[in-house]
Amino acid sequence: MAVCLNLLYTFFYLRANPICFLFGIISPLLFISLTWKRKIYADTFLQVFYVAMAIYGLVVWGGEWKKIHWSWAIHAYFIIAGILVTAASGVLLRIKTDAQLPFIDSFTTVFAMVGTWMMMNFVHENWLYFIVINCTSFYVYGKRKLYLGAAMFFIYLLMSVDGYFELNLF
Numbered sequence: 001m002a003v004c005l006n007l008l009y010t011f012f013y014l015r016a017n018p019i020c021f022l023f024g025i026i027s028p029l030l031f032i033s034l035t036w037k038r039k040i041y042a043d044t045f046l047q048v049f050y051v052a053m054a055i056y057g058l059v060v061w062g063g064e065w066k067k068i069h070w071s072w073a074i075h076a077y078f079i080i081a082g083i084l085v086t087a088a089s090g091v092l093l094r095i096k097t098d099a100q101l102p103f104i105d106s107f108t109t110v111f112a113m114v115g116t117w118m119m120m121n122f123v124h125e126n127w128l129y130f131i132v133i134n135c136t137s138f139y140v141y142g143k144r145k146l147y148l149g150a151a152m153f154f155i156y157l158l159m160s161v162d163g164y165f166e167l168n169l170f
Contacts (some may be wrong), residue, residue: 001030002027002030002031002033002034003149003151004150005023005026005027005030006023006031007151007152007155007159008020008023008027009021009023009024009027009054010065010156010159010163010170011159011170013119014159014162014163014170016065017058018061021055021057021058021061022053024050024051024053024054024057025051025055027050027056028047028048028050028051028054029047029051030046031043031047032044034146034149035047038144038146039097039098039099039100040099040101040105040140040144041093041097041099042089042099042102042105042106042108042110043103043105043108045109046108046109046112046113047147049116050116053116053117053119054120056120057119057120060120060121065122066122067122067124068121068122068123068124069123069124069125070118070123070125072103075125078114082110082111082114085106085110086103086107086110086111087103087106089102089106089109089133090102090105090106090107092101093105093106101140102145102160104136104139104140105140105150106135108136108137108140111129111132111133112129112130112133114129115129115130115133124164125164127160127164130156130160130163131157131160131161131164132150134153134154134156134157134160135153135157137151137153138150138154138157139150141153142154
């Protein structure tokens with residue numbers, strides 16, 4: 001159910017349909033329990049963030065789907081900050097938890113938060129972040145034997161490519 005609702009979120013976002021925000025609230029609520037049980041702790045926190053961002057997106061949407069482009073200099077600041085936060089978070093997860101992939105888990109969480117924030121603010125380059133995140137998440141979920149989740153991230157990868165290049169495949 002969580003996978004289907006998550007895919008519906010991105011499908012409707014690609015179509016600029018505000019119903020996506022409803023799916024963006026419900027699906028992460030379902031994923032919270034799953035990611036906690038499988039010891040993907042940073043991803044559990046990410047699911048809580050997704051709920052908050054879906055609510056935020058609904059509030060800032062304002063009835064118009066506008067596309068914004070940022071310069072690469074702005075992205076460089078986000079990437080550098082993301083790397084630093086990923087390193088700190090990875091160290092904390094390694095020391096304080098039994099997470100099996102603490103740095104990869106931190107990477108996907110930190111950069112998914114950055115990408116999601118960009119997405120909710122209609123920054124088009126968010127799709128580039130999600131291409132990398134979805135490749136990595138596909139690996140993590142496959143390694144944890146969460147094959148339906150891995151399949152979801154593969155479909156997300158295709159949707160991210162579609163979103164960036166505006167192929168209108170989905």
